[in-house]
Amino acid sequence: MKSGLIVLSKPKGLTSHDCVEEIRKLLPGSKVGHGGTLDPLAEGVLPILVNEATKLTPFLADVDKEYVTTLILGVETDTDDAQGKITQEASIEGIDRDKIEEALKQFRGEIEQVPPLYSAIKLHGTPLYKRARRGEKIELKPRKVHISRCDLISVELPHVTLFIHCSRGTYIRALARDLGRALQCGAHLERLERTQFGPFTVGQAVTLEELRKSRGEVEKQMIPLADALSAFPSIQLSQEQTSAVRRGKTPLLKAFDLSLKPGKVKLLGPQGELVAVAEALHFENVQSRMVRLIRVF
Numbered sequence: 001m002k003s004g005l006i007v008l009s010k011p012k013g014l015t016s017h018d019c020v021e022e023i024r025k026l027l028p029g030s031k032v033g034h035g036g037t038l039d040p041l042a043e044g045v046l047p048i049l050v051n052e053a054t055k056l057t058p059f060l061a062d063v064d065k066e067y068v069t070t071l072i073l074g075v076e077t078d079t080d081d082a083q084g085k086i087t088q089e090a091s092i093e094g095i096d097r098d099k100i101e102e103a104l105k106q107f108r109g110e111i112e113q114v115p116p117l118y119s120a121i122k123l124h125g126t127p128l129y130k131r132a133r134r135g136e137k138i139e140l141k142p143r144k145v146h147i148s149r150c151d152l153i154s155v156e157l158p159h160v161t162l163f164i165h166c167s168r169g170t171y172i173r174a175l176a177r178d179l180g181r182a183l184q185c186g187a188h189l190e191r192l193e194r195t196q197f198g199p200f201t202v203g204q205a206v207t208l209e210e211l212r213k214s215r216g217e218v219e220k221q222m223i224p225l226a227d228a229l230s231a232f233p234s235i236q237l238s239q240e241q242t243s244a245v246r247r248g249k250t251p252l253l254k255a256f257d258l259s260l261k262p263g264k265v266k267l268l269g270p271q272g273e274l275v276a277v278a279e280a281l282h283f284e285n286v287q288s289r290m291v292r293l294i295r296v297f
Contacts, residue, residue: 001030003052003297004222007197009205010038010046022208023048026218035060036197039173041081044194045202047228052297056228059264059277059295063198063231064148066165069189071176073158076186080116080173090185097155103182104162107150107175112142116173145170159190199230225274225297232266232277235291242269245276250293265291 010019016037024032033054035047044067049056074092077084117138146167153161160179164172173189180187195202200223211218226234241251245267267276278291 001027001051002219002222004050004219004224005053005056005200005228006048006050006211006218006221007200007204007206007223008046008048008211009202009207010043011208012043013040015040016046019046019048019208023050023211023218026211033057036063036065036194038194039081039192041083041189042192042194044192045197045200045205046194047197047200050222053222053225053228055295055297056225059229059232060198062168064165064167064196065170065194065198066163066196067172068153068161068163068193068195069172069176070159070161070191071179071187072190073160073180073183073187074185075158075188076177076180077188078117079188080171080177081189081192084188088186092158092183092185095157095183095185097152099183100155100160100179101152103179104150104152106182107179108147110144110146113145113171113174113178114140114142115171116177143169147175150175160187199227224272226266226268226272229266229274229277232264233261233280234266234268235278236268237270237275239270242275245293246296248293248296250278250291264294267291 006023008019008023010016016034020032020034024030027050031051031054033049035049035057038044038046047060072082073095074090075086076088078087117140147164147170148167149163149165151163153163164170164175172192176187176189193202206221211221214221237245237251245251262280265278265280266274267278269275274297276296277294279294280291
């Protein structure tokens, strides 16, 4: 069975797991997973991993993401989005574009962010949202995240639309909540679209309906495994080295770029196929580099 990654345009209303189940129906017998969970309220780019591509999950965890989101000022909810119960309302009189622009400055760069109480983060093995539904009082510690861009697209009060480029672990719902508090009126997330996940953009994405209409040609929508790791430096292997790596042998690569920095690299076979993810190890004054195999495909 073919392996690869499908860039899915997740519709609003479905969970990420629902989407995985839909793909399993279209590819019976295949192993299917996803990278980067999206809430049911959210839509946009959801990487679907098929067969060997499911091994990519840990290597996709640290990619940056981009979002377009619309917030509603003046209303806070217990879930920080439009699906929750209203917990507080306040006037937005006096708030304008200039005040929003000024408030946004504190949400750029490395910031500390308290995750939403209704999230899948586990505390002592139990997801926070389950504890929240039971009415438990939980004190969450802030976590460091990085927001490269937080740009104001439009203001049509009470609606505010933003473009965000951020690191792993950033909660856009929490950003909506915190921006509202910075403006002293409260806010919650109304709409969220993920427009980019690592190298994959919404322009590449296919819908579930398009996949259903493909009449058994879903595999044609798969992107090769190597393309999912475009940020990783690559090392080209010979056929002999490829065979050795697939037998679990670590290659000594005497001829490859000595300037390669220590870190994760992808090992490619003669046809450009992903053979393994490895860690390049650095040795001073040695005219070769060793790699430590992490995952073989």
